[in-house]
Amino acid sequence: MDEYKSLNFYDILCRLLPELKTCDAKSFSSDIVPTLKTVISISHTMLSGAYNYYQVVEMANLADVTKIGEDQRSISPDDxxxxxxxxxxxxxxxxxxxxxxxxxxxxxxxxxxxxxxxxxxxxxxxxxxxxxxxxxxxxxxxxxxxxxxxxxxxxxxxxxxxxxxxxxxxxxxxxxxxxxxxxxxxxxxxxxxxxxxxxxxxxxxxxxxxxxxxxxxxxxxxxxxxxxxxxxxxxxxxxxxxxxxxxxxxxxxxxxxIEAKVVDTNGQTLPFGAPGELCIxxxxxxxxxxxxxxxxxxxxxxQRWLKTGDRFILHEDGSGEVVGRLKDVVIRGGENIFPREVEDFISNHPHINEVHVIGVDNERLGEELCACVQLRRGSDLDLDELTEFCKGRIANYKIPSQLRIVESFPKTASGKIQKYVLRQQFNCVQL
Missing domain, CATH: 3.40.50.12780 (ANL, N-terminal domain)
Known part of the structure; x- marks a missing residue:
């Protein structure tokens, strides 16, 4: 796909690989990414250096189909x-x-x-x-x-x-x-x-x-x-x-x-009804x-027990309920967003001294992003400016819909940010 909403993927790729605009699809090669041999675009227009998806479909011939049939015989269910x-x-x-x-x-x-x-x-x-x-x-x-x-x-x-x-x-x-x-x-x-x-x-x-x-x-x-x-x-x-x-x-x-168990912080299995980390x-x-x-x-x-990172209660009848998350992730409308990625980007704004992103309750989306920002001295910032700074540079669903300016952040004795305190302060806001 060459573009989606405000993001133009082809332009981004051309900035990374300038030679893409000056060659055809057959002769494309890159000194920066030598392992990349082919670019395919799902676009209704022809793009320099890239095959169109419909071209690729038409390239298939009887030899290709025969080869696929032969390869299928060697495929294992565990592959x-x-x-x-x-x-x-x-x-x-x-x-x-x-x-x-x-x-x-x-x-x-x-x-x-x-x-x-x-x-x-x-x-x-x-x-x-x-x-x-x-x-x-x-x-x-x-x-x-x-x-x-x-x-x-x-x-x-x-x-x-x-x-x-x-x-x-x-x-x-x-x-x-x-x-x-x-x-x-x-x-x-x-x-x-x-x-x-x-x-x-x-x-x-x-x-x-x-x-x-x-x-x-x-x-x-x-x-x-x-x-x-x-x-x-x-x-x-x-x-x-x-x-x-x-x-x-x-x-x-x-x-x-499928097997499931709930464990404590030491990995010990907990009884039914007790909250802990779900393992599958x-x-x-x-x-x-x-x-x-x-x-x-x-x-x-x-023993191949997988830790899910979710705080969970398992009941005797085999049913379960999620009561929280152990990992720092915001789920906005079914999309997993990791605050660190958004924080790393927003911290590049010239007016921002420090930023921490949290999830706040939202009736429609489940959760929404709130950027908690400490500004540089003498600077100011509003939500419209922050949104404009993010547009076209990160995915739309990762752009915070709320902005809170703070003087300082709640921290532990060791200097770690207490995000749960930030959530307590701002999670009552209904978007």
């Missing part, structure tokens, strides 16, 4: 088929290695739990396909049990989603809490004729009020609560709930062939972080 990048606990991107067995079986489990094998389903896909939510949770169950996947628009569009649900007669929908907030607001205004049997919600925290509105406004008969992570392929807790008996706290029950083991746990054995050992022990 890595997807390196899914996620920022992990430190904010630095890590490649999460997933194999065929994990993606195929997790997709089967999801579809079976949702009973997609008992009826014809037409699934409205609101989520992006470059996340495991789209790739594993949406696509794989439909491959297993048959069905229609409806892709309303190239980019996220609540209006297109609601229109597709009506016009394409979708009876199943998956999405994040933010997406359901948007659908509820639109449906309240236009009252389209829709008939949704099931809705899966996950990827961020949701409120009891949202589930109630999903039932009352969207007329959803069954809401499916889900919990998972990229490191666990996709979903590990999942349950279908009757909308007359909504369990608003649970994220469902542990999946088939089973076919779903990633192989490793690509090329980072030390980082892998930080989250996975020798």
């Amino acid at each position: 890595i088929c997807n390196i899914q990048y996620s920022s992990g606990t430190t904010g630095k991107p890590k490649g999460i290695c997933l194999n065929h067995l994990q993606m195929v079986n997790n997709g089967y489990y999801i579809g079976k739990t949702l009973e997609l094998n008992t009826e014809n389903h037409r699934l409205c896909v609101q989520v992006p396909l470059f996340h495991v939510f789209g790739m594993v949770v949406c696509i794989m169950p439909s491959f297993h049990f048959g069905g229609t996947l409806v892709l309303p628009s190239p980019m996220y569009s609540p209006t297109s989603n609601l229109m597709a649900i009506e016009q394409e007669r979708c009876n199943v929908i998956f999405g994040t809490p933010t997406m359901y907030h948007d659908l509820i607001n639109l449906q309240s205004e236009c009252n389209r004729t829709i008939n949704l049997s099931k809705a899966l919600i996950g990827a961020a925290a949701w409120s009891p009020k949202l589930l109630y509105n999903m039932k009352e406004v969207l007329k959803i008969k069954h809401i499916v609560a889900a919990y998972g992570a990229t490191e666990t392929t996709a979903i590990v807790f999942l349950s279908m709930m009757d909308c007359d008996k909504l369990e608003t706290k649970t994220v469902g029950k542990i999946g088939e062939c 083991r089973g076919y779903v746990t990633m192989a490793d972080y690509w090329g980072e054995p030390d980082k892998t050992k930080e989250v996975m022990d020798s």
